[in-house]
Amino acid sequence: MSKFTNAKPVHIDQLAERMMGLMHEYVDLADAGMKKAVRKTATSVKKEISANDRKRTGNYAKSWTIKIVDAESHKISATVYSKSAMQLSHLLEDGHDVKHERNGPVIGHAEGYPHIKPARVNGEKMLVKLIQKELQS
Secondary structure (H helix, E strand, O other), X not given: OOOOOOOOOOOHHHHHHHHHHHHHHHHHHHHHHHHHHHHHHHHHHHHHHHHHOXXXXXXXXXXXXXXXXXXXXXXXXXXXXXXXXXXXXXXXXXXXXXXXXXXXXXXXXXOOOOOOHHHHHHHHHHHHHHHHHHHHO
């Protein structure tokens, strides 16, 4: 049985107007679902980065936050970043040369500790699944 069984008959002259109304309703529902999925994914990525970092003092894990950058009518963008350790996160992720002095010779290399990229990759997959789920419901 169709979920539209209670739908009222539409006169042919009103069909285009009724179809446009239904399309706008669908766009609004899809837009709300997409925004919900982006926020949920950003939260998941933040938690995964914090959980997978090297625990020393715990300050680095606590420094991660989410910023909703662009939340317009049919658009949203979220950024997950470290409030206090943006340069540190890059060095930890990719590794870096170790120097005794600022412009001195390289005396070693600190290996990278990938903890951001895996969270981003998982987040991308999660976002696709959440949006598909929202659009199917």
